[in-house]
Amino acid sequence: MLKVQNITFSYTKKGAANPVLNKLNFSVNRGEHISIIGESGSGKSTLLKVIYGEYDLNEGQIFWNDTEILGPKYNLVVGYDFMKYVAQEFDLMPFITVEENIGKHLSNFFPKEKKERVQELLEVVELEDFAKTKVKTLSGGQKQRVALARALAKQPEIILLDEPFSHIDNFHKQSLRRSVFNYLKEKNIACIVATHDSEDVLAFADRMMVLHDSEVIANKSPQALYKDPEMPLTASFFGEFNLINDRIIYAHQLQIVETSDLKVRVHRNYFKGHYYLIEGYTDEDIIFFENKSKLEIDQEVYLTSVP
Numbered sequence: 001m002l003k004v005q006n007i008t009f010s011y012t013k014k015g016a017a018n019p020v021l022n023k024l025n026f027s028v029n030r031g032e033h034i035s036i037i038g039e040s041g042s043g044k045s046t047l048l049k050v051i052y053g054e055y056d057l058n059e060g061q062i063f064w065n066d067t068e069i070l071g072p073k074y075n076l077v078v079g080y081d082f083m084k085y086v087a088q089e090f091d092l093m094p095f096i097t098v099e100e101n102i103g104k105h106l107s108n109f110f111p112k113e114k115k116e117r118v119q120e121l122l123e124v125v126e127l128e129d130f131a132k133t134k135v136k137t138l139s140g141g142q143k144q145r146v147a148l149a150r151a152l153a154k155q156p157e158i159i160l161l162d163e164p165f166s167h168i169d170n171f172h173k174q175s176l177r178r179s180v181f182n183y184l185k186e187k188n189i190a191c192i193v194a195t196h197d198s199e200d201v202l203a204f205a206d207r208m209m210v211l212h213d214s215e216v217i218a219n220k221s222p223q224a225l226y227k228d229p230e231m232p233l234t235a236s237f238f239g240e241f242n243l244i245n246d247r248i249i250y251a252h253q254l255q256i257v258e259t260s261d262l263k264v265r266v267h268r269n270y271f272k273g274h275y276y277l278i279e280g281y282t283d284e285d286i287i288f289f290e291n292k293s294k295l296e297i298d299q300e301v302y303l304t305s306v307p
């Protein structure tokens with residue numbers, strides 16, 4: 001189990017401290033999948049780096065089971081065998097092939113096992129056809145997949161992923177995401193994923209942590225937070241929403257009815273595939289709702305909220 005106990009961390013720039021994490025407490029079980037979300041600059045990457053032991057804490061402690069994770073002040077080499085970290089900037093060996101990169105840290109004493117392991121990982125990241133390709137000739141998304149496979153090669157107990165699919169095109173993203181996250185579950189590898197993409201979270205995360213103002217402001221299942229997001233920042237992660245009488249109401253929860261207290265004049269239609277997102281105005285506010293078809297501009301409709 002990962003235990004993060006009361007940790008505080010600041011970057012120091014020209015003697016001035018920039019506090020990024022303030023008294024964070026949480027734990028992650030073996031095999032558990034945690035997503036960290038938050039605005040850009042809220043400290044998601046910093047939190048992953050601190051857990052990895054890349055920086056020294058100002059306060060608090062981090063443990064994986066009984067081992068305390070210590071920073072560079074205490075460790076000549078950053079990192080531990082049981083934990084892997086795939087950063088946004090993946091550092092690969094450009095002049096050797098994909099399979100050589102993936103197998104880089106696997107022992108050569110067991111060539112058959114090594115070959116099988118590399119093949120298994122090539123399949124997880126869907127790069128079988130690129131095994132013999134030199135990494136320098138790969139695209140950004142392909143490199144990201146090699147970095148993922150390399151991090152998994154020695155089967156860590158916990159893996160930290162920073163925006164793991166950010167460079168991957170939509171065509172491959174869906175199946176790659178399923179393949180990687182299902183693999184981690186199967187092997188009981190804990191993972192902490194920093195992401196902006198709700199698709200990384202909703203179907204896969206056991207818990208979702210929201211970072212804001214240097215603190216964890218929510219730490220619940222995606223289902224619980226979707227149902228009761230508590231604050232606009234969390235709701236925004238799930239889609240378009242409105243604040244009506246201080247209540248968060250998602251755009252899809254508003255429906256056109258014959259008459260109601262909520263009268264809206266249609267301002268714009270946005271095509272979304274199987275529905276349109278409609279932007280409308282009341283006398284005071286902008287309201288977003290969904291409709292199967294496009295509506296006439298300036299048309300007046302009445303809305304009601306449904307669960």
Ligand SMILES: Nc1ncnc2c1ncn2[C@@H]1O[C@H](COP(=O)(O)OP(=O)(O)OP(=O)(O)O)[C@@H](O)[C@H]1O
Nearest residue numbers: 011013018020038039040041042043044045046047
């Ligand atoms: N090496 C560094 N030195 C000084 N300040 C830094 C450093 N890295 C990040 N910061 C600052 O720390 C804060 C948190 O940055 P961090 O990269 O952790 O945010 P993030 O939530 O991961 O952002 P994003 O979603 O844009 O990747 C920001 O204000 C950033 O400017």
